[in-house]
Amino acid sequence: MDSRFYIIGIKHCGKSSVGNLLAKELNINFYDLDDIIENSVNMDVRSFYKTYGKEAFQKAETRAIKYLEGVKHGFICATGGGICDNIESFEILKKLKNSIYINTPFDTVYSRIIKNGVPAFLKSNDPKNEFLELYKSRNYKYKSMALLEVSGDNLTPQEITSKIVEQLRS
Template identity: 30%
Template sequence: MNNLILIGFMGCGKTSVGLQLAKQLNFKFCDTDQIIEEKAKDTINHIFESKGEEYFRQLETETIKELKGRLKATVLSVGGGLPIQTGNEKLIRDLGQVIYLKTSKDTILKRLSGDTTRPLLAGDQEKRIETLLSFRAPIYEAAAHLTVTTDGRMFGDIIDEIIKRTGVQHEIISDQRT
């Protein structure tokens, strides 16, 4: 399976890196949050506000289940909380190679400074990031086939490391010759 699944905390670069990685590999790009918003005809924020986090997490799991067997040559960015739900680790690993974009609390704080669009960071943003990250980081590590650190790195360097370590570019060349 030649799909790459990007996981990590909010602001780690899943969408930004994912879009450029997909373009470089000539892959499709999908984002589970975008899929959920299209299906629900609603925003993630409004879903959280009106139906709660538990309902949203169920939508994430349903979305991953629906993608099984349908993705080919795709970079998939998943929501930061998706891997923490029981059973989702196996589901995402079944979709392809899982890459954890590891980012420090300080980098996340800089990237999300002033961002009011993320419901889980309402209130004391620094404290919320610290609490969530300390809980989620070990889960991300366990779910991932490989970890790529993003702190202080350019997208090109991150993408080059992903391609080198996954070997996915070689697979594409082989696929095109058959």
């Protein structure tokens, strides 16, 4: 089994929670793409996105993906929710065919997100509808780049992790 997997899915679907558990289960390293970006730009991603905009953020994101291509050992990497809208990163991950999509219902993720305030990438005065449009358009992009898809509906991170391991081993 090639143990280099990217966890994809909309913001707060559970990528980091599941990614950490999956890495432990497979005994490999865990990376968070947003953390790699933060280290490279010396700023938290939210502030970087707000200050420099989408294009600069996506360039930094692709640099982080390319950095991981050079890593020789196995790993699990939780990506940012916007990776599917970054054409260059999307093409790289699509070719690698090792992305795992956590598909969590809209209402569940929206209520998790809004607890911490409106994220930087939602700009309108109707963030719920703006996020719904984003959710719908991203859903099919994640599906098109995924090696496998698991539902995150009403399951704990450990249950989702077990389902992924089961599918990877089948």
